[in-house]
Amino acid sequence: MKFFSSLRFQVAFTFLIVVIVTTLSLGSLLIKETETKFWKAEEEKLSTIGRQLVSSYNRVSEKLKVQADLLNTDLDVIKKTQLETALFDYTKPIHEENEEIGVGFFIYGDDFNRPLAVQESKSKDSEKIRVVFPVYENGKKAGFVWVEEPKDLVLSEIESLKAKERNIILVVLLISGILAIYISLMFVKKVTIIKTGLENLKSDLSYKLPVMNGEIGEISRAINDLSTSLLVSRSNSEKILETIASGVLIVSRDGIVKEFNRACEELLGVRKKDVIGKRYTLFPHLKEIVETVKGG
Missing domain, CATH: 3.30.450 (Beta-Lactamase)
Structure with a gap:
């Protein structure tokens, strides 16, 4: 089914x-x-x-x-x-x-x-x-x-x-059927590429969809342009976060650490690369801070 x-x-x-x-x-x-x-x-x-x-x-x-x-x-x-x-x-x-x-x-x-x-x-x-x-x-x-x-x-x-x-009609029908299947498979293949690209962009904004022709190609170019804009925006945001004196800690709804700036590293004595992408509950200092904020 x-x-x-x-x-x-x-x-x-x-x-x-x-x-x-x-x-x-x-x-x-x-x-x-x-x-x-x-x-x-x-x-x-x-x-x-x-x-x-x-x-x-x-x-x-x-x-x-x-x-x-x-x-x-x-x-x-x-x-x-x-x-x-x-x-x-x-x-x-x-x-x-x-x-x-x-x-x-x-x-x-x-x-x-x-x-x-x-x-x-x-x-x-x-x-x-x-x-x-x-x-x-x-x-x-x-x-x-x-x-x-x-x-x-x-x-x-x-x-x-x-x-x-x-x-002749049967031959034309057979050839047309084969072409129809081929065209549909090519279309689905392009859609699958778009789908895979969007999934990759969830974790990596630098990922680029391949260049394609036609309307699907226009969609892929638009997605690439959007990801580039988001990447620039994130880069600017990261620069701001890294330069401010206050510690910034961002945790997702499922408890994954998404952002941890340099001020946090200095305040908590934990390196950014050690906590990004991991659950905050694995780090006592982070757990205490997050639980306090939640409770407040």
């Missing part, structure tokens, strides 16, 4: 709690932000492919129109025979690059409404994420193009990213 109530434990525990809460909060926000950005990136990827296919359809349509004019043939006839083959030239490379992506066209016609140049996703039975873009011809909607990707694949990639981020 003594350890848990110590300053070292309390400071380290506080630092750790702050670090853990902060790291986990920021980590949670980072994971959510990553997931949101990933979904947007996936949507943008599919949308980019869709826009490319719309542009491709426009080029194919214009090309077939020119061909129909040259052959003096109805455009729908040309479409029936060549449209799908021409569109395959655009959907096939996309699918070959990533077999999980499915693409295709659905074109309206007077005598056909059917999908064209379809490239199915490798994961046929899984739920899909799909984007759809309309295609126009002569200002009228001629059909649409779709691009799709298995939802499970996207979720798997997101989970993989989350796992990596969790590992």
Whole structure:
């Protein structure tokens, strides 16, 4: 129980709690932000492919129109025979690059409404994420193009990213925890130095605290300045006591001789160095004087 109530434990525990809460909060926000950005990136990827296919359809349509004019043939006839083959030239490379992506066209016609140049996703039975873009011809909607990707694949990639981020968070948490403990121990060490210094100053005003940085350093400098002032004051007081003709004897509440000037030495025939720091009761003359003063 003594350890848990110590300053070292309390400071380290506080630092750790702050670090853990902060790291986990920021980590949670980072994971959510990553997931949101990933979904947007996936949507943008599919949308980019869709826009490319719309542009491709426009080029194919214009090309077939020119061909129909040259052959003096109805455009729908040309479409029936060549449209799908021409569109395959655009959907096939996309699918070959990533077999999980499915693409295709659905074109309206007077005598056909059917999908064209379809490239199915490798994961046929899984739920899909799909984007759809309309295609126009002569200002009228001629059909649409779709691009799709298995939802499970996207979720798997997101989970993989989350796992990596969790590992990073754990590493950051571990490093932060170690730093928090180190910083708290350094803080407690400085406080302990101050405490030890104050205890030493009780018996020795000439004791100086070591130079330290930061706010703790300012405290240590202030204590050193104070001890210097007290030392000067005591020195002046001792000079006065040593020069006055009257005997001066100072005894603490617990009976320890604290001051014994030269006049006392001459009056009582006892040397100062023999009585300072000792109980007055050990010296009959001193005991008699002190007891008389107490009784008076």
